[in-house]
Amino acid sequence: MILALHDFWSAKGCLILQPYDMRMGAGTFHPATTLRALGPEPWNAAFVQPCRRPTDGRYGENPNRLQHYYQYQVILKPSPPQIQEWYLDSLRTIGIDPLKHDIRFVEDDWESPTLGAWGLGWEVWCDGMEVTQFTYFQQMGGFDCKPVAGELTYGLERLAMYIQGVDNVYDLAFNTQGVSYGDVFLENERQMSTWNFEVADTDALFDLFRKASAECKLCLEKGLPIPAYEQAIEASHIFNLLQARGVISVQERASYMAQVRDLARGSCEAYMAKYSDQWAAAYPEWAA
Amino acid sequence: MTDFLLELRSEEIPARMQAGARADLERLFREQMKAAGVEHGAITVWSTPRRLALIAKAMPQQTEAVSEEAKGPPEGAPDQAIDGFCKKNGVTRDQLEVRDVKGRATYFAVKNIPGRDVKDVLAEAIPAIVRAFPWPKSMRWGEASISTESLRWVRPLSGIVAILGEELVGCEVGGVASGYATLGHRFHHSGEITIGGADDYAEKLRACHVIVDHEERQDMVRAQAQDAASAAGLELVADEGLVIENAGLTEWPVPLLGRFDESYLDVPPEVIQLTARTNQKYFVCNDANGALANAFVCTANIAAEDPAVIVDGNRKVLAARLSDARFFWEVDQKTTLAEHAKKLERITFHEKLGTVADKVQRVAKLARWLAEEGVVPGADADMTEMAALLCKADLVTEMVGEFPELQGLMGGYYARAEGLPDAVSDAIRDHYKPVGQGDDVPTAPVTVGVSLADKLDTLRSFFAIDEKPTGSKDPFALRRAALAVIRLVTANNLRMAVADGDLLDFFADRLKVQQKEAGVRHDLIDAVFALGGEDDLVRLLARVKALQSFMDSEDGSNLLAGYKRAANILKKEGYEGTDRIARTGEEDPLALVDDPDVGSIVAERGKSVSYDREPAEQALVDALAQAEPAANAAIAGEDFGAAMAALATLRAPIDAFFDDVTVNDADPAKRSARLALLANFVAAVHKVADFSRIEG
Numbered sequence: 014m015i016l017a018l019h020d021f022w023s024a025k026g027c028l029i030l031q032p033y034d035m036r037m038g039a040g041t042f043h044p045a046t047t048l049r050a051l052g053p054e055p056w057n058a059a060f061v062q063p064c065r066r067p068t069d070g071r072y073g074e075n076p077n078r079l080q081h082y083y084q085y086q087v088i089l090k091p092s093p094p095q096i097q098e099w100y101l102d103s104l105r106t107i108g109i110d111p112l113k114h115d116i117r118f119v120e121d122d123w124e125s126p127t128l129g130a131w132g133l134g135w136e137v138w139c140d141g142m143e144v145t146q147f148t149y150f151q152q153m154g155g156f157d158c159k160p161v162a163g164e165l166t167y168g169l170e171r172l173a174m175y176i177q178g179v180d181n182v183y184d185l186a187f188n189t190q191g192v193s194y195g196d197v198f199l200e201n202e203r204q205m206s207t208w209n210f211e212v213a214d215t216d217a218l219f220d221l222f223r224k225a226s227a228e229c230k231l232c233l234e235k236g237l238p239i240p241a242y243e244q245a246i247e248a249s250h251i252f253n254l255l256q257a258r259g260v261i262s263v264q265e266r267a268s269y270m271a272q273v274r275d276l277a278r279g280s281c282e283a284y285m286a287k288y289s290d291q292w293a294a295a296y297p298e299w300a301a
Numbered sequence: 302m303t304d305f306l307l308e309l310r311s312e313e314i315p316a317r318m319q320a321g322a323r324a325d326l327e328r329l330f331r332e333q334m335k336a337a338g339v340e341h342g343a344i345t346v347w348s349t350p351r352r353l354a355l356i357a358k359a360m361p362q363q364t365e366a367v368s369e370e371a372k373g374p375p376e377g378a379p380d381q382a383i384d385g386f387c388k389k390n391g392v393t394r395d396q397l398e399v400r401d402v403k404g405r406a407t408y409f410a411v412k413n414i415p416g417r418d419v420k421d422v423l424a425e426a427i428p429a430i431v432r433a434f435p436w437p438k439s440m441r442w443g444e445a446s447i448s449t450e451s452l453r454w455v456r457p458l459s460g461i462v463a464i465l466g467e468e469l470v471g472c473e474v475g476g477v478a479s480g481y482a483t484l485g486h487r488f489h490h491s492g493e494i495t496i497g498g499a500d501d502y503a504e505k506l507r508a509c510h511v512i513v514d515h516e517e518r519q520d521m522v523r524a525q526a527q528d529a530a531s532a533a534g535l536e537l538v539a540d541e542g543l544v545i546e547n548a549g550l551t552e553w554p555v556p557l558l559g560r561f562d563e564s565y566l567d568v569p570p571e572v573i574q575l576t577a578r579t580n581q582k583y584f585v586c587n588d589a590n591g592a593l594a595n596a597f598v599c600t601a602n603i604a605a606e607d608p609a610v611i612v613d614g615n616r617k618v619l620a621a622r623l624s625d626a627r628f629f630w631e632v633d634q635k636t637t638l639a640e641h642a643k644k645l646e647r648i649t650f651h652e653k654l655g656t657v658a659d660k661v662q663r664v665a666k667l668a669r670w671l672a673e674e675g676v677v678p679g680a681d682a683d684m685t686e687m688a689a690l691l692c693k694a695d696l697v698t699e700m701v702g703e704f705p706e707l708q709g710l711m712g713g714y715y716a717r718a719e720g721l722p723d724a725v726s727d728a729i730r731d732h733y734k735p736v737g738q739g740d741d742v743p744t745a746p747v748t749v750g751v752s753l754a755d756k757l758d759t760l761r762s763f764f765a766i767d768e769k770p771t772g773s774k775d776p777f778a779l780r781r782a783a784l785a786v787i788r789l790v791t792a793n794n795l796r797m798a799v800a801d802g803d804l805l806d807f808f809a810d811r812l813k814v815q816q817k818e819a820g821v822r823h824d825l826i827d828a829v830f831a832l833g834g835e836d837d838l839v840r841l842l843a844r845v846k847a848l849q850s851f852m853d854s855e856d857g858s859n860l861l862a863g864y865k866r867a868a869n870i871l872k873k874e875g876y877e878g879t880d881r882i883a884r885t886g887e888e889d890p891l892a893l894v895d896d897p898d899v900g901s902i903v904a905e906r907g908k909s910v911s912y913d914r915e916p917a918e919q920a921l922v923d924a925l926a927q928a929e930p931a932a933n934a935a936i937a938g939e940d941f942g943a944a945m946a947a948l949a950t951l952r953a954p955i956d957a958f959f960d961d962v963t964v965n966d967a968d969p970a971k972r973s974a975r976l977a978l979l980a981n982f983v984a985a986v987h988k989v990a991d992f993s994r995i996e997g
Contacts, residue, residue, distance in 0.1 A: 053447055071628060077621045091444045094457070097312055101487075111488045115601040115611045117550060118350070120315030122438065133440040133456065135313060140614025141581050141599055149442050149457075161446040180617050299447050 014107050014173060015061055018085055021106045022059035025099060027087060030060035035243060036250045038066050039125075040086035040166055044242055047128060047277075048284050049088065050153045050162045052292050053299035056090040061169070065250065067257035070206030073199045076181040077142075077171060080205055081198070085167040092149055092163030100137075100147065100165055108176045115140050123148045127249050127273040129155040129281070132164070144171050154281020159299055170194070209257040218258070222251045222269075229276045238283035245276035303466030304499035305341075305357045307427065308483055310460035312351070316549025318437055318455060319348040319515065325435055326353050333426035338364050339419055347503075347513045349552045351487070354513055356499045360465060363416040373397065373408035383408065420465050427463055428474035445476060452476075460484070464498045485509025486552050488603055510604070511552040518548035522556055526584050526598045529558040535586035535594050538574070546582055547600035555601040558586075559612040563595045565623040568630050569714050575704050576622045583619065629699035633711070634718055638729075641715075642694035651777075653766045657693055660758060665689035668754035672746075676797045677753065680746035681724070688728035689751045691716060695729075709733045728752075735785050738818075742792040753789050756782040757799070764804045783811040790838050798836040805836055812838065816845065824996045825849050831991035840939055847941030848990050852997070856949040863955035864992045867979040870964055876976050910974045917954070917961035921978060924954040929985045936988060944989050955982060 019029050033043045040046060040062035049056045062084050070080030089096060097118075101111060109116075118135035123146065125131070134148035146166040150158045170182050173194075179185055183195030229244035252269050255261050261269060293300035307330070314322065323346040334341055334357075342359030373386040376399060387394055390410035398409045432452070439453035452458065452475030461479040463470035472479045482493040489510035496502050506513045512521070523544045530537035535558075547554060565573065570593035577583040577597050584598040599615040601608065633641075645658040654660065668689040672680035695701045695712035713730025717723070728748040732755055735742045743749050759782050763769070770779050786799060787808065800808055809830055817823050825848050835841045851857040870876075914922065928947045935943035964975045986992050 071625075075621060075624050075628065076617070078625065091446060092442050092457075094443060094459070112603060113605055113607065113610055114614065115603055115605070116488070117602055118313035119550060120313075120317070133438060140611050141583075141618040142614060149440050151440055157449050158441075159447050159449060160444060161440070161442050163442075174617075175614065180620070296447065301448060 014169065014176065015085065017107050018103060018167070019059065021103045022087055025057070025089075027057045027059040027089070030058050032060060032062050035246050036065050037062070037246050038249065038253055039064050040084040041125065041128070041130075041164065042246050042249070043086060044239065046086060046088050046164060047130075047153060048239070048242060048281070050090065050150050050158055050164075051156060051281060051285055052288055053159060053296035054090075054292070056088060056162070059085070059087045061085055065253075067205075067209035067253050070202065070209050070257070072206040073183065073195075073202040076183075077174065079170065079182065079198075079202060080209060081201065083169040085165075085169055087165040087167075088162055089164075090158075090162035091160035096163045096165075097147075100145070104139075107172065109139060109172070114175065118147065121146065126270050127252075127277060128153065129274050129278045132158075132161075134164075139172075139175055142171055142175070144168050144175070154278045154285075156281060156285060209254060210259075213254055213258055215255065215258050215260045218251055218255050222248055222255070225251060226272060226276060229280070233279050233283050236283065236287065238280050238287060241283060242277070242280035245273065245280050248276055249273045303360055303362065305355075305360045305423065305466075305470075306462060306464045306496065306499040306502050307355045308460070308462035308496075308502070309353045309431065309458065310351060310462075310483060311353075311454060311458050312456040314348070314350055314353070314455050314549075316350070316546045319350075319353075319549045320545075321437070322353055322434075322455070323348050323515075326355050326430070329430040329433055330355055330357065330426070333429060334422075337417070337422045337426065338367070339422055348515050348549070349511060349513055349518075350550060351552065352483070352513070354502070356502070358499075360419055362419055362466075364419060364422065366416040367414045368411065369414065370409055370411045372402070373410060375402075376406040376408065378408075386410065420468060420470050423463065423465060423470045424472040427461065427470065427472045427479070431458070431474045443476075462496055462502075464496060467498050486511050486603075489553065512554075513552075515548055518551065518554050519544050522547045522551075522554050522600055525554070526556040526600070529556050529598050530584075530586045530596070533558055533586070533596060535588060535596055536591075537598065538585050538587060540578065540584055543578060543582060543584055550582070551600060551602040553602055553604060555604055555608070556584075556598050557601055557608050557612050557615075558596060558598050559616045559619075561595050561597060561616055561619050561623060565620070565627060566593065566595055568623060568626050569710070571707060571710055572626050572630070572700065572704070573623065575707065576626050577619060579704070580622055581615070581619060583615070625703075626700070629703060633695075633698040633700055633715060637719055638691045638694040638712065638715055638721075641697050642691055644697040645693055648696065651762075651766075651768075654762050657696065660762070661690060661693050663762070664692070664751070664754045664758045667758055668750045671750045671754055671797075676795055677746050677750040677793070680750040684722060684724050685728070685747050685750040687721075688725040688732070688747055689754060691721075691725070692729045692732045692751055692755065724748075735788050736781075738784075742788045744793060749789060749793050749795070753786060753795070756786050756789075760786070760800070760804060760807075764807070769803070769807070779807075780811060783808055784815055787812055787815055787838060791842055794839055796837060796839055799838055801836060808838070812841070816842075821845060821849060822852075822996075824994055825852060825990070828990040828992060828994040831994050832987075843939060844941045844990070847945050850942075851945035851949070852995065854949075856952050857945070858997060859956065860948060860952045860986070861992060861995055861997060863952065863959065864983065864986050866959060867955070867983050868993060871976060871979055871983065874965070874976055876980060911970050912968065912974075915962050917957040918975065918978065921951075921954040921958045921982065924951050925978075925981055925985055929981075929988070932985065932988050941989070948986060948989055951982065951985070 023029050030045050043060065043062050045058050045060060063081065064084050065081050067080055069078050071078045104111065117138040119138055121134060121136040123132045123134060130150065130153045132148040132150040136143040137145040137147055144167065148164045150162045150164060152158060170185065173185050174182060177185055183193060183199050185194035187194055187197055225244045225248040229241045229248065232241035232244060252273055327344050327346045330344065340361060341357045345356045347354040371390050374382045383394065386408065390412065392410045398411055399406050400409050436455040439455055441451050441453060442457040445451035458475055458477050460483060461477055462481065462483050463472060463479040464481065469481060470479060481495045483496055485494050485506060486509055494505055494509055496505055503513050512518045527537045573593060574585045577585050586594045586596040588594040597619055601611050605611055642661065645661060646656050648657040650657045650660045665686050669682050669686040671677045672682040672685040692712060695708055695715060698711060700711045701708050709730055709732060713726050716726035716729045724745065724747040727745055728751045731743050731748045732751040734740055734752060743752055760779055763777050763779055768777060789795065790799065813823065813826050816826050826845055829841060829845045829848060928950050931947035932944045935947055962975065964972065964979065966972045966975065
């Protein structure tokens, strides 16, 4: 399935990238999405990104909710006029026939307070299941997207469940020799859920959060937006872990989110600052 | 006369925005046509997820030619004035006409504005409508979005069809040019469809699996969902919001019934319905006994060869959702509500009012007091306090975190599951009630106690920190809370002083609004409120009710006429006493003997006067002597009907008095005594209500 998507999007002019080697809550955090959504230069890329959402852990008990799963990300900047048609073609490519399955574009405005980003779009439903998040980025890191990028985020496990016709994610066939998704990941889900919810050392996590935050600021001082952004990703994930451990109160939550947002925004700002002269020279209408 | 068709195609428009968009499209079109002087016939607007359409009947081909003329200066006026007139009207001097105005030759500027092709008017109007469209949220897209000035639309605008009669209205906006071509159903029809005009638009689309009329789609969803349920021996739980939403999500709606695993019915039915509705937009069904069945109805957007595939997919999604709900249901029950309630210490209620835990403590204290003092008859103090202490605990449960609208309800379920008394569980479940106008008002004593305490605490607390509603701003929903208190108090006949000061005035305002909506005459409410100082809403409303039925009677309307006549005479004669009596609102205004004006009334009140009273005058004096104490006694006993009846006895004497007695007698003693008598009459009537506020 991943190979089919790679072929498809590569033919549409996308660079095929590899996953970013950090823990993150969504493919959108990948610098190839977040940072590259900034600025006027065209950017088309596709990649798989493993995602971790500690609070979504269900100890392996839920048929489709996981604390660790895979997203397939496509970013197309500027958003091409045929983006919906291309997307539907990509579904056909991986074996989803929209005359057999009910495909729907249901309003879902996307907002990431921690990235200072928002966009309008849909969650794409396949027979009632959200299989893709489809977003036209309007702002990133607090900056207007000029031009707007279209982002497609496929939920790979969910799509695979449709294609294979299984009810439970752990029953997915990982290969043709009888290895299931559960064989690979079920124990991982159990142990990680236990760690996320019950075990993780919260003092150490609070400490890590502070350190990532300080490191990010150090990088920003040194004019290094990319390593700064990595620390923002790190802080965001640590925050998610603290949430799962239930040690952040409602009031504190807003404050932590604001801190993460400031780190992400600061990184985007530094990134913009670093390239804006170059962009303005090459794209006068961007600077206008 | 020809019909005009406009279709604005876009990527999927959110269902919830479509009704507003239809109204906006019609309004903007009317505005544009009006401004251009284009008459038109009936307008129809339709929407689907992918298009907004408008058909205007009976459009002219051309607008009427208009001739405008302006009168200028007379011939021989200074050049400066004539040139200025020409400039203002955009004409040259040799184009001016000279006409005779009352014997003076006067310049006229005549401008003939020729009729325009309506096609041209439309070609300008369409881009203007698109640019002015007030979407609740709009976006930029594509290459043009390198500038933030690029066109905004709800989602990318992808096509425009604009046909007047059979002719194309050529226009372009945001890089999208108009044409005859549109698209059919996203999956059932590939390629473009050529539209001939307004006449064949809907039918051509229908042939390509698009029902463009949203109402027709709503009818299909409603009827076919019911049919699907009936066919399975079930009854659909009607939900008009879901009908509209599903019609807004589909161009070719196909409701399909599916089943979910019966074991999920362990989860409370409200949770299942909410999960199905909110997350999946499914209808649910009841079985023959009216209990929730393990069935759902989803609405597909395609006529699939094998609908079972779609149903099965939807079933899996619902199962996963219900599995999650069951997870929350089970996890929440591992902790008692009392334990959950401790976490409320972490939630701020308001920065100046402390945490939710602080609020809960205040509510519990007040609720206990309401029970102990007998304000809420039959409420057990311990149970009321316990329910109050636990009523907010579900706010920190997983289930309410996921579905905030289940607050209260889940607390009730969890309380019952813990084995708490039914009265306590019910109170936790229902303590937010009454929420809206149509909502039931609790009557169970423990519930009433908790609900009342919760709302009174909210009102008192926010008034104490001066956070009162102003104008349209009511961020803490205090108006709703006050209305809920009014309904709780009146429905349950609770005798208490609800408030004082500003808060009492606030209650008075809400009560007026509420009573007006209930059809009580506003002047009667005003007449009772004008007495002032009443903080017992039950007593106040009893008085209003008695007054209303009195005023509906002949005695009432005649007495009012007599009252008005008396008040007018007093006013005309500059008699000060009445106003003071009305204003003070004291039980017995005549006790204020230190007041010189009132003192004179007291002096006149005695039985003896220095002259012989006329019979009608004496009759009124006697009637007052009977009626006033009787009315006072009835008011003290809160028998307002009897108070009105006592006043009714004054009707005949006051009528006779006006017929037979001259107030403005030449004898100052008679005049003064008779004015005082009228003042006494007015004062007696005021014991019941301020009749000067009553209309009629």
